Amino acid sequence: MNAIVSIAKTTVGEAIRRRVLLVILLIGVLFLVVAPGLSVLTARQSYTVLTSFTLGVIQLTSAVIAIVLTVYLIPNEIERRTIYTILSKPVQRWQFLVGKFLGAVAALALMMTLMTVTMGLVFMIMRQGSGMEALGGLFRVPLMFFVQMSLLAAVAVFFSTFVSPIVNFFLSGGVYLVGTFFNPLFDTFSKNENLPAIVKGSATIIHMIVPNFANFNVQNQVINPGAVITNEATYYLQLVAYAVFYVLVFLIGGILVFDRREV
Amino acid sequence: MSLAIETRNLFKTYKSRGGQSINVVHDLNLQVERGEIFGFLGPNGAGKTTTIKILLGIIYQTTGEAFVLDKEAGDIEAHRKLSYLPEKPYYYEHMTGLEIMEFYASLFGIKDRALCERLLERVNLANDKNRAISQYSKGMQQRVGLAQSLLNEPELIFLDEPTGGLDPIAHIEVRDLILQFREEGKTVFISSHELSDVERICDRVAIINKGEVVQQGSLDQLLAGGRLEVTASGVDQGFADALKKDDYVVSFSGDRLILDMPDDGDVNSVLEGVLAKKGTVVSVVPRRKRLEDLFLESVASDNVAKGRRLFKMTDKDAPQAEEKA
Numbered sequence A: 001m002n003a004i005v006s007i008a009k010t011t012v013g014e015a016i017r018r019r020v021l022l023v024i025l026l027i028g029v030l031f032l033v034v035a036p037g038l039s040v041l042t043a044r045q046s047y048t049v050l051t052s053f054t055l056g057v058i059q060l061t062s063a064v065i066a067i068v069l070t071v072y073l074i075p076n077e078i079e080r081r082t083i084y085t086i087l088s089k090p091v092q093r094w095q096f097l098v099g100k101f102l103g104a105v106a107a108l109a110l111m112m113t114l115m116t117v118t119m120g121l122v123f124m125i126m127r128q129g130s131g132m133e134a135l136g137g138l139f140r141v142p143l144m145f146f147v148q149m150s151l152l153a154a155v156a157v158f159f160s161t162f163v164s165p166i167v168n169f170f171l172s173g174g175v176y177l178v179g180t181f182f183n184p185l186f187d188t189f190s191k192n193e194n195l196p197a198i199v200k201g202s203a204t205i206i207h208m209i210v211p212n213f214a215n216f217n218v219q220n221q222v223i224n225p226g227a228v229i230t231n232e233a234t235y236y237l238q239l240v241a242y243a244v245f246y247v248l249v250f251l252i253g254g255i256l257v258f259d260r261r262e263v
Numbered sequence B: 001m002s003l004a005i006e007t008r009n010l011f012k013t014y015k016s017r018g019g020q021s022i023n024v025v026h027d028l029n030l031q032v033e034r035g036e037i038f039g040f041l042g043p044n045g046a047g048k049t050t051t052i053k054i055l056l057g058i059i060y061q062t063t064g065e066a067f068v069l070d071k072e073a074g075d076i077e078a079h080r081k082l083s084y085l086p087e088k089p090y091y092y093e094h095m096t097g098l099e100i101m102e103f104y105a106s107l108f109g110i111k112d113r114a115l116c117e118r119l120l121e122r123v124n125l126a127n128d129k130n131r132a133i134s135q136y137s138k139g140m141q142q143r144v145g146l147a148q149s150l151l152n153e154p155e156l157i158f159l160d161e162p163t164g165g166l167d168p169i170a171h172i173e174v175r176d177l178i179l180q181f182r183e184e185g186k187t188v189f190i191s192s193h194e195l196s197d198v199e200r201i202c203d204r205v206a207i208i209n210k211g212e213v214v215q216q217g218s219l220d221q222l223l224a225g226g227r228l229e230v231t232a233s234g235v236d237q238g239f240a241d242a243l244k245k246d247d248y249v250v251s252f253s254g255d256r257l258i259l260d261m262p263d264d265g266d267v268n269s270v271l272e273g274v275l276a277k278k279g280t281v282v283s284v285v286p287r288r289k290r291l292e293d294l295f296l297e298s299v300a301s302d303n304v305a306k307g308r309r310l311f312k313m314t315d316k317d318a319p320q321a322e323e324k325a
Helices: A002-015 A019-038 A043-071 A073-079 A082-087 A093-127 A132-138 A140-160 A165-191 A197-209 A219-223 A232-260 B048-056 B097-107 B113-122 B138-148 B168-183 B195-201 B219-223 B237-243 B267-276 B291-298 B303-309 B317-324
Strands: B003-015 B021-033 B037-041 B063-068 B082-085 B156-160 B187-191 B204-209 B212-218 B227-233 B249-253 B256-262 B280-287
Touching: A002 A093, A002 B097, A019 A043, A019 A093, A043 A073, A043 A093, A043 A140, A043 A165, A043 A219, A073 A082, A073 A093, A073 A140, A082 A093, A082 B048, A082 B082, A093 A132, A093 A140, A093 A232, A132 A140, A140 A165, A140 A232, A165 A197, B003 B048, B003 B187, B021 B048, B021 B187, B021 B204, B021 B212, B037 B048, B037 B168, B037 B195, B048 B063, B048 B082, B048 B156, B048 B187, B082 B138, B097 B113, B097 B138, B113 B138, B138 B168, B168 B187, B168 B195, B195 B291, B204 B219, B204 B291, B212 B219, B212 B291, B219 B291, B227 B267, B237 B249, B237 B256, B237 B267, B256 B267, B267 B280
Parallel strands: B037 B187, B037 B204, B082 B156, B156 B187
Antiparallel strands: B003 B021, B003 B063, B204 B212, B227 B256, B227 B280, B249 B256
């Protein structure tokens, strides 16, 4: 456990000093700060559009950070040979991989917290202190984005055990895009009795393999007063359990590959 | 006593892009005894680093067996008792020397800042412990590497080119530290190109070429059976010419004749000849082979080594060089 925590800590230390990540984060924060000035709509429309926009900025920025951060996690360690001194200590490969993943997730948490706090401040200033209870509900969205990004990080860590960072960037990005925009479609196809068996079967397989990232986008439920979640606790717990399941699947897959990999 | 390292018929084979099998390590049999400094030598690409990586469990052998401290290579229990300093180590640059030490200590489950500080002091980095690694010179980084390699009080230390690229002072410091390791009873496995260092500090060596061990044994054994150097004065060129034959190298330094001959040659008749000519025998010095010569002989089948040898001074060149000097 000591080894995992130590590796995670150094990963955070490295991540928060990586200029490319800081630049991406800075761009995201800048967009959040200037967002109110971009709206020319009525007050009611303005709030909804602004909320969607800022949450979109957080999601996009976090996704880019998650991928850029994780695709280099393992290759960098191999290239710089830091992995040799670590693996020559009593550290198992799975501990190394899990430590790197947890470090990446912790770094993501820090960066996403900064963006969420910025968003909160922008809303507080705009609303001049009123409607704070609505703001509390709003924070659930970035929280679920964090769960989503942790899952994305697990996908990227898995690929980073056997492909180069560039290939990984496109693979992980591809999985994220498919999982966000097309997975609900595959889900529909897999349940459609009128489709040919081969299409239905393929859709079912893709739906099962590729995590449904769209699940974690709870913007509509939070922003739209008409959308009601009957049991919030169960709903969010199910989402977290779904993410944990896929994170474990990708991490175990990564460990199995990495365990036999020649570094 | 059991061996610190043993490999039996170790092979490491890679497939080239054309599908051809390349043996990077070929039927390697090594025996490293406990408490010795063992030099692992070979030209670039001979398979030294690959072998070390196999012994550390960083990569896996294709066939054969490798044991480290009585455990299979890569065993986590063995890793508690060994340490490794790679060639050109890299550390997390945002950390200070002390933080690096604490990080590596934590990998052993050690939480002991005083120990980390003591080890940094041992490698003369006490005053720089709070400076970022990025500000350390190469020699300082190498010393941090050595300090971290002592955190677990290892029984076995792997050093890959420990003095490579260091300035003379850092070089001497690192060499002295390695000698201290032996005094502490540690086994040190050094892969190095610094043959003079290896000759000075190692008890035994193995020379590998193209993945195969071509020489293995104690330096005393391997370098024995060398040459004799007879120095005499008061003899003329005619006497010198009479001595010249295969494997006898004759030269003059001022008025002194220097004869380099095999130690199993007839030295008595040479000495009698000098005395008969009313000359004086100044000295008869047994000269053991240099490791450099043994190394070149051992890898001579390698064309690259042969090519390199062309640039070396041969025995036949030596007298002229000395005369000029």
